[in-house]
Amino acid sequence: xxxxxxxIVVGAGPAGSTAALLLARSGLNVVLFERGEYAGxxxxxxxxxxxxxxxxxxxxxxxxxxxxxRCVTWxxxxxxxxxxxxxxxxxxxxFAQPPYNGFTLLRSKFDRWYAQKAQEAGALLIPETxxxxxxxxxxxxxxxxxxxxxxxxxxxxxxxxxxxxSLLARKAxxxxxxxxxxxxxxxxxxxTLPSATIEGRFNLKKDEGVAxxxxxxxxxxxxxxxxxxxxxxxxxxxxVVSLKGLQEKKISVVELLESFKKHPKIxxxxxxxxxxxxxxxxxxxxxxxxxxxLYGGGILLTGDATGLVCxxxxxxxxxxxxxxxxxxxxxxxxxxxxxxxxxxxSLAHYQSRLEESFVLQDLRHFRRAPDFLANPRLYxxxxxxxxxxxxxxxxxxxxxxxxxxxxxxxxTKGKVSLWQLVRDGIQAIRAML
Amino acid sequence: MxxxxxxxQTRFNLDTISHIEVDIRVCENCPDKPCLYVCPVxxxxxxxxxxxxxxxxxIECGACRVACEWGAVAWNYPRGGFGVSLRYG
Numbered sequence: 001x002x003x004x005x006x007x008i009v010v011g012a013g014p015a016g017s018t019a020a021l022l023l024a025r026s027g028l029n030v031v032l033f034e035r036g037e038y039a040g041x042x043x044x045x046x047x048x049x050x051x052x053x054x055x056x057x058x059x060x061x062x063x064x065x066x067x068x069x070r071c072v073t074w075x076x077x078x079x080x081x082x083x084x085x086x087x088x089x090x091x092x093x094x095f096a097q098p099p100y101n102g103f104t105l106l107r108s109k110f111d112r113w114y115a116q117k118a119q120e121a122g123a124l125l126i127p128e129t130x131x132x133x134x135x136x137x138x139x140x141x142x143x144x145x146x147x148x149x150x151x152x153x154x155x156x157x158x159x160x161x162x163x164x165x166s167l168l169a170r171k172a173x174x175x176x177x178x179x180x181x182x183x184x185x186x187x188x189x190x191x192t193l194p195s196a197t198i199e200g201r202f203n204l205k206k207d208e209g210v211a212x213x214x215x216x217x218x219x220x221x222x223x224x225x226x227x228x229x230x231x232x233x234x235x236x237x238x239x240v241v242s243l244k245g246l247q248e249k250k251i252s253v254v255e256l257l258e259s260f261k262k263h264p265k266i267x268x269x270x271x272x273x274x275x276x277x278x279x280x281x282x283x284x285x286x287x288x289x290x291x292x293x294l295y296g297g298g299i300l301l302t303g304d305a306t307g308l309v310c311x312x313x314x315x316x317x318x319x320x321x322x323x324x325x326x327x328x329x330x331x332x333x334x335x336x337x338x339x340x341x342x343x344x345x346s347l348a349h350y351q352s353r354l355e356e357s358f359v360l361q362d363l364r365h366f367r368r369a370p371d372f373l374a375n376p377r378l379y380x381x382x383x384x385x386x387x388x389x390x391x392x393x394x395x396x397x398x399x400x401x402x403x404x405x406x407x408x409x410x411x412t413k414g415k416v417s418l419w420q421l422v423r424d425g426i427q428a429i430r431a432m433l
Numbered sequence: 434m435x436x437x438x439x440x441x442q443t444r445f446n447l448d449t450i451s452h453i454e455v456d457i458r459v460c461e462n463c464p465d466k467p468c469l470y471v472c473p474v475x476x477x478x479x480x481x482x483x484x485x486x487x488x489x490x491x492i493e494c495g496a497c498r499v500a501c502e503w504g505a506v507a508w509n510y511p512r513g514g515f516g517v518s519l520r521y522g
Contacts, residue, residue: 035510037446037518042493044522107522128514147513165495167509178499180467185496187473189439190521234521243500247467254436254475277521278439280473280494 001150002124005029007333008144008155009123010131010168012039012115014319015303016161018326019333020115021058024122026334031153032115032123033146035130035162040111042163044279046188046227046236047316048072048102048211049110053358054323056099059117067113069104069231070209071096074202078265079383080216080226085265086383086390096208104209104229104236106190134158134171140297140343141172157342158299159329161322164282166305174301175292180243181374182286182307184224187257188238191273195233201269202230212269218260220251221380223373226260228269235273237261240283242374253280283318285311288367294354295347300329310362311369321359328353372431377416377424385411436475440490444518451488452511453497459505460484467500492517 005028009020012034020032036042049055055062062068073095078087095101119125126146135143135152143154160168164183169175195206202210214226224241239257246253260266283304284290290307294300302308303322310317332350336342354360372378388411393404402410412421455477460466466484468477474490477497493516498508510516 035513037514040522041518042516044519108519109522111522130510130513165493165498165508165510180471180499183496183499185471185473185494243471243496246470247465247500250465250470252470252475253473275434275439276442277519278436278443278474279517279519279522280492280496282494282496282499 002029002031003152004154005031006155006337007157007159008153009033009159009161010144011161011163011303011305012118012125012127013043013111013161013163013303013322014114015305015322015326016159017111017115017118018058018323019159019161019302019329020118020123021121022327022330023333024118026330028333028337030123031155032118032125033129033131033144034115034125034127036127038112038127039115039125040108043107043111044188044281045107045318046186046229046238046240047104047318048229049105050102050317050320052099052101054320054327058323058327063098063100067105067109069106070204071100071207072102072104072211073208074204074210076210076212078212078214079386080214080218080263080265081384081387082217082263084387084391086387096205104211104231106231131162131168134168134299141299156298157333157336157347159302159333160299160305161302161326162305164284164304166301169292169301169305172296172299172301174294174296174299175306178284178286178290178307180247182284182290183243184240184283184285185243185246185253185280186238186240186283187253187280188236188278189257189275190234190277190279191237191270192234192276193273197272198230198233198235204230214260214266215379216383217380218263219256219379220249221376222246222249222251222256223376223379225379226266228266234276235270237266237270242285243282283311284309285370287311287370288363289370291363295344295350297344297347298342300332300347300350302326302329308359308363310366311373317362324357324359325354328357328359366431368427368431372427375424375427377420381415385415440474443492444520445490446515446518447489448511448515452493452509452516453486453488453491454507455484455486456505456507457484457486459503463503463505468497468506471496471500
């Protein structure tokens with residue numbers, strides 16, 4: 001096997017496959033390592049891929065060619081209490097037309113297809129191979145050590161795309177070890193349901209889908225929420241909750257998922273659906289403060305390995321951030337090759353590329369979101385208050401009516417002080433608006 | 434449905450060796466045992482007050498690695514091609 005490449009990419013997920021695809025297209029000799037049996041074997045999500053500005057530029061025919069599930073035209077954020085639900089409900093048929101907005105998909109299928117695209121462009125994809133370590137010459141990375149015989153492989157640059165647990169990012173000392181406060185753990189059930197049933201139940205056109213997020217007391221005050229996405233002939237149902245929150249409340253994430261599923265509203269949405277796969281994953285949710293140095297001599301970090309996930313509560317974006325970071329990494333490497341210089345100074349353009357793109361700009365704009373989203377009142381109190389207010393708003397009980405602000409004061413009494421309400425409102429505005 | 438039943442459908446290529454080692458002597462001094470709560474497949478359990486760890490249904494999420502502040506969890510990826518192998522994701 002060839003021992004020296006222009007570029008080594010570790011991890012054939014969205015970030016790694018993007019970098020490998022672009023570098024191969026530029027004529028570089030690229031090897032793409034993947035520890036799973038195939039690309040996608042180790043990846044899951046409950047989410048939406050937003051292809052605009054990244055995937056649609058790399059692969060303009062992706063709508064027909066990629067194994068996508070449904071085009072999301074309907075999005076809801078539901079505040080859920082034991083006996084009521086209040087939703088922000090948005091439907092836009094325009095999202096089903098080019099340039100589209102977002103798609104649900106199944107990661108195992110998609111990532112496998114996407115890595116194959118990198119292969120078709122000329123990247124050498126080597127699955128079933130863990131990369132355990134980096135090789136160094138002074139302070140420069142010059143290759144990797146794969147967990148196999150004669151596993152030393154050399155490259156001018158190593159693009160690290162090995163996911164949320166990135167052990168390589170730590171070995172490169174680009175990343176300190178993270179704390180539980182910066183992660184959420186996600187658990188997911190893939191439930192099959194005939195597509196006609198899905199379309200009937202959710203009132204969807206063929207190929208169109210719904211994405212529903214849920215927050216409420218069902219997470220027992222632990223920051224996080226539930227999700228339900230429609231795929232072609234299945235539902236992705238799950239929870240994403242703060243690791244630190246689980247530790248503090250001493251509640252098992254497994255039990256939380258079970259109680260979520262038993263909620264009458266959820267029960268009716270997943271009725272008759274059959275569990276076909278149970279999985280879990282971690283999500284980096286620390287935002288900008290979590291992002292380490294992104295490059296060094298001969299090395300670039302991309303995707304979840306850097307914590308580049310934007311979680312504002314309303315939108316959750318990881319895959320498009322990963323793809324964009326892969327694009328920026330590939331462009332930086334191409335430029336560095338032109339100069340024949342892979343030093344830290346030369347690769348610093350990676351940082352500026354990300355700062356010019358939505359990747360670092362969004363993380364910067366929403367850098368207060370993680371703290372805001374960690375506010376337990378968002379989960380334990382406000383959904384309940386909102387639903388009670390809605391009930392009083394819609395209920396006609398023969399009594400003289402009270403105006404809204406009066407109702408707010410009545411329903412928040414004893415649960416949250418006016419002062420706290422104002423402070424939370426200010427925090428929300430600063431974080432999100 | 435309990436977790437064992439749920440995992441029945443998840444595909445694994447089981448290795449003969451564990452990719453995670455837990456030093457349960459360290460766990461004896463741990464007051465909080467966060468591993469019991471964060472693991473999506475409940476591989477960490479208390480049996481007669483002692484911590485027990487079962488690795489074969491590990492889905493490699495890394496939650497235990499981050500949650501354990503006592504250094505009891507020696508976490509690594511399984512050998513290439515082994516471990517969980519998702520069909521849907």
